[in-house]
Amino acid sequence: MGLALFLVVGCLVFIVGTIVWKGLPALKLSMIFQTPKGGFYLGKEGGILNAILGSLALAGGATLLALLVSLPIVLYLNVYTGRRSRTAGFIRFSFDVLWGVPSIVYGAFGFLLMVFIGLRTSLLAGILTVALLELPIMSRAMDEVVRLVPRDLTDAAYSLGATRLETAFRVVVRQTLPGILTAVLIAFGRGIGDAASVLFTAGFTDRVPTSLLQPAATLPLAIFFQLGTPFAEVRERAYASAAVLTVLILAISLISRAAVRKYSRHTIR
Amino acid sequence: MRFRLLQKSDGVGKKPQRTDGILAVLETDGPAPSRKRRLIKDLAARRFLFGLTLVPGLLVFVMLFGLFWKARAILAVKPLGRLLLGTTWKPSQGEFGMLAFLAGTLAVTVVAMVIAVPISLLTAVTLSEYAPRRMRHAARPMVDLLAGLPSVVYGVWGVLVIVPFVERLASMLGVSSSGYSILAGGIVLAIMVFPTIIHVSLEVFSSVSKDLRDAALSLGANRWEVAKKVVLRKSRQGIIAAVVLGLSRAFGETMAVLMVVGNIPRVPKSLFDPGYPLPALLANNYGEMMSVPLYDSALMLAALILMLVVLTFNVAARMILIRAERTAG
Amino acid sequence: MEGFRTHISIQNLNVNHGSRRILKDITLDIPDRRITVIVGPSGCGKTTLLKSLNRLLDPSEGLRVHGRILVDGENIYSPDVEVTHIRRKMGLLSQKPQVLPMSIFDNVAFAPRIHGLREKKTLARTVEHYLKLAGLWEEVKDRLATPASELSVGQQQRLCLARGLAAEPGIILGDEPTSALDPQSSKHVEQRLIDLKSDYTVVVVTHILRQAKRIADYIVFLYLGEVVEHGPAEKVFERPRDPRTRAYLTGEIS
Numbered sequence: 119m120g121l122a123l124f125l126v127v128g129c130l131v132f133i134v135g136t137i138v139w140k141g142l143p144a145l146k147l148s149m150i151f152q153t154p155k156g157g158f159y160l161g162k163e164g165g166i167l168n169a170i171l172g173s174l175a176l177a178g179g180a181t182l183l184a185l186l187v188s189l190p191i192v193l194y195l196n197v198y199t200g201r202r203s204r205t206a207g208f209i210r211f212s213f214d215v216l217w218g219v220p221s222i223v224y225g226a227f228g229f230l231l232m233v234f235i236g237l238r239t240s241l242l243a244g245i246l247t248v249a250l251l252e253l254p255i256m257s258r259a260m261d262e263v264v265r266l267v268p269r270d271l272t273d274a275a276y277s278l279g280a281t282r283l284e285t286a287f288r289v290v291v292r293q294t295l296p297g298i299l300t301a302v303l304i305a306f307g308r309g310i311g312d313a314a315s316v317l318f319t320a321g322f323t324d325r326v327p328t329s330l331l332q333p334a335a336t337l338p339l340a341i342f343f344q345l346g347t348p349f350a351e352v353r354e355r356a357y358a359s360a361a362v363l364t365v366l367i368l369a370i371s372l373i374s375r376a377a378v379r380k381y382s383r384h385t386i387r
Numbered sequence: 388m389r390f391r392l393l394q395k396s397d398g399v400g401k402k403p404q405r406t407d408g409i410l411a412v413l414e415t416d417g418p419a420p421s422r423k424r425r426l427i428k429d430l431a432a433r434r435f436l437f438g439l440t441l442v443p444g445l446l447v448f449v450m451l452f453g454l455f456w457k458a459r460a461i462l463a464v465k466p467l468g469r470l471l472l473g474t475t476w477k478p479s480q481g482e483f484g485m486l487a488f489l490a491g492t493l494a495v496t497v498v499a500m501v502i503a504v505p506i507s508l509l510t511a512v513t514l515s516e517y518a519p520r521r522m523r524h525a526a527r528p529m530v531d532l533l534a535g536l537p538s539v540v541y542g543v544w545g546v547l548v549i550v551p552f553v554e555r556l557a558s559m560l561g562v563s564s565s566g567y568s569i570l571a572g573g574i575v576l577a578i579m580v581f582p583t584i585i586h587v588s589l590e591v592f593s594s595v596s597k598d599l600r601d602a603a604l605s606l607g608a609n610r611w612e613v614a615k616k617v618v619l620r621k622s623r624q625g626i627i628a629a630v631v632l633g634l635s636r637a638f639g640e641t642m643a644v645l646m647v648v649g650n651i652p653r654v655p656k657s658l659f660d661p662g663y664p665l666p667a668l669l670a671n672n673y674g675e676m677m678s679v680p681l682y683d684s685a686l687m688l689a690a691l692i693l694m695l696v697v698l699t700f701n702v703a704a705r706m707i708l709i710r711a712e713r714t715a716g
Numbered sequence: 717m718e719g720f721r722t723h724i725s726i727q728n729l730n731v732n733h734g735s736r737r738i739l740k741d742i743t744l745d746i747p748d749r750r751i752t753v754i755v756g757p758s759g760c761g762k763t764t765l766l767k768s769l770n771r772l773l774d775p776s777e778g779l780r781v782h783g784r785i786l787v788d789g790e791n792i793y794s795p796d797v798e799v800t801h802i803r804r805k806m807g808l809l810s811q812k813p814q815v816l817p818m819s820i821f822d823n824v825a826f827a828p829r830i831h832g833l834r835e836k837k838t839l840a841r842t843v844e845h846y847l848k849l850a851g852l853w854e855e856v857k858d859r860l861a862t863p864a865s866e867l868s869v870g871q872q873q874r875l876c877l878a879r880g881l882a883a884e885p886g887i888i889l890g891d892e893p894t895s896a897l898d899p900q901s902s903k904h905v906e907q908r909l910i911d912l913k914s915d916y917t918v919v920v921v922t923h924i925l926r927q928a929k930r931i932a933d934y935i936v937f938l939y940l941g942e943v944v945e946h947g948p949a950e951k952v953f954e955r956p957r958d959p960r961t962r963a964y965l966t967g968e969i970s
């Protein structure tokens with residue numbers, strides 16, 4: 119019995135452990151707080167600040183965009199349509215299917231979309247692509263919690279004369295705030311960690327982007343590129359960058375747990 | 388027993404008289420214009436939200452159509468059969484045979500599933516049938532965390548741990564291998580697929596009713612027998628769905644595999660041979676694809692194939708799950 | 717009957733779920749400013765009847781409603797009637813108190829706010845008034861900003877009462893409003909309902925006969941989706957005409 123559990127926990131500890139153990143020695147403060155200087159990829163001075171900030175901006179923008187689309191949809195599915203509605207069933211099915219589409223396909227489609235609307239590789243194109251990737255992840259996670267809102271609670275709001283819109287945004291959203299937040303953070307984490315979808319669309323640059331139309335570096339790609347060089351020092355930095363990314367992801371996960379605790383104040387159980 | 392129906396003139400519907408001197412603040416229905424505004428808002432929201440809700444459904448088709456649109460160019464000049472079964476990939480000479488890539492994808496996926504399915508099913512059974520509640524609750528976030536690790540991190544880990552391991556294993560067996568191989572890709576993929584299979588099968592197992600379990604236990608079955616004869620049998624369909632979902636996840640995974648699999652476009656002959664999966668092909672060549680004729684079209688075709696395969700798997704798995712849910716409920 | 721005036725008139729109400737008939741041809745007048753108690757064994761359609769008054773039966777779940785319900789002389793199932801307007805006329809207390817996920821103050825202010833009251837002072841006075849009316853003010857006046865979910869269950873139910881009253885309904889509906897409460901809180905809520913009947917029409921569903929005896933002015937006995945007997949409370953309790961009512965009152969059916 120212990121064995122199976124050991125496997126899951128073991129894999130997790132093994133992976134995170136290896137990355138941190140290999141990455142920390144190579145990690146210097148300058149790596150986090152500097153952008154690449156000339157010859158960075160040949161082993162010279164600099165850091166991955168461009169990639170860290172790029173990833174945060176990209177995942178942040180994408181998460182915001184995905185939230186703006188998925189929250190209304192999820193509320194619609196649960197407040198406006200009945201529990202046995204066919205539309206709702208079809209939409210949930212679509213989310214399930216979209217959830218399974220590989221990120222590289224989102225990347226390819228994002229590339230087509232980008233060319234179609236006349237963008238070049240840029241932060242904006244990356245945001246659009248990653249938002250598409252995050253949409254089903256966020257919506258499914260949100261739907262899971264919003265679905266659990268007790269019928270009696272929405273009835274209580276209706277009986278006060280509230281419209282469905284008011285019930286959705288003033289009652290359902292507040293009731294499920296912790297769950298919504300978790301869904302947002304899960305999607306954000308996925309957005310930060312995904313490389314295949316931004317490969318085509320976000321480009322890569324050593325500078326920190328100052329506008330949506332400039333290309334942006336991302337952390338996963340920085341790791342990938344550094345690992346691909348023949349220089350030992352640069353490969354060491356890839357490990358360090360991977361450690362940064364891992365810690366970032368773990369931190370987001372922890373924050374989401376803490377947030378759930380903090381914001382469940384109002385939640386009625 | 389009926390009595391006189393009240394008319395408006397009887398004062399029904401008016402504010403009740405308050406004795407404690409408190410104001411009736413609102414009109415019976417609020418000021419009429421504000422009420423109208425609220426209702427219009429509600430109606431507008433309903434329309435708008437309905438439109439928005441169509442987005443995910445349409446997105447699937449738009450994606451398929453977009454990729455197909457781009458892939459048409461190459462499909463017009465080369466028969467699909469030759470593209471899929473051709474062994475030569477030389478874009479600069481107009482050769483776009485994808486067999487090696489398809490074989491590479493298939494090989495890593497099969498290896499991954501062979502490793503992942505028994506282990507993750509066993510884990511799921513253990514967690515749902517044997518583990519105490521507390522352990523199950525502790526394991527959930529671990530599984531989620533494993534699922535949440537970026538694929539690049541898996542890739543780096545694979546390079547650091549699995550590749551050297553495979554290299555040593557190969558030399559012990561007297562095979563020469565750099566370690567960057569189908570086997571390495573398969574192992575890394577297997578771990579990435581664990582969470583998906585575990586998650587879905589846990590859900591399926593939990594839908595097997597407790598009464599059924601208790602009934603079996605009361606007949607003198609031990610836990611393992613209950614797990615095998617009742618839970619596993621009852622959730623056979625769900626398990627198939629879980630495996631298929633895992634399969635489709637493995638099929639489309641890109642970065643982690645790409646980093647450990649070697650990327651040599653040849654049909655692999657052994658586990659220790661390098662391979663070149665389809666997603667890696669896309670990821671590695673996005674840069675050049677615009678400079679060679681038909682190259683972009685070929686890559687979009689590759690993306691389309693990926694999407695179609697994964698879509699088929701997913702739709703099938705979801706159908707199975709929905710059907711299983713219906714028969715269970 | 718003398719002295720009763722009709723506030724709600726239910727005429728030939730049928731509610732079906734698929735082929736199952738939940739409520740069968742109900743015709744019933746509910747008196748104005750009295751406490752009407754609907755009793756009957758569980759599963760007889762009491763809650764459905766109550767929810768039909770508030771139009772909370774969801775057609776998307778396969779429930780079909782036929783018939784008319786006149787409130788203040790207006791058929792609430794007529795197609796041109798607008799549902800939020802109907803619902804506002806009735807405050808609803810559910811079995812388990814359903815406080816909204818916000819502060820105590822915001823709970824009571826919910827209805828006034830959505831119906832257009834913005835001014836802070838008036839809002840504060842309104843909230844105070846209704847909390848007093850529900851008998852909760854003294855207990856919560858120092859912590860209006862705390863989440864309503866931190867109140868005890870009994871307090872929550874009274875908060876729901878205050879919240880419902882703040883929507884300025886003429887009718888209070890209670891769906892076994894004391895079933896989740898301890899005896900002390902139950903008594904508190906019952907007393908509130910009795911106090912309120914001088915201004916409001918109260919309709920309460922319960923399966924506790926003793927509670928019905930304590931508070932009812934008018935009794936409706938519902939059995940398997942049918943109204944078996946209804947009338948002034950003393951009359952029904954002392955001289956039930958239908959054998960089924962008698963059986964229920966003596967505890968043979970429950």
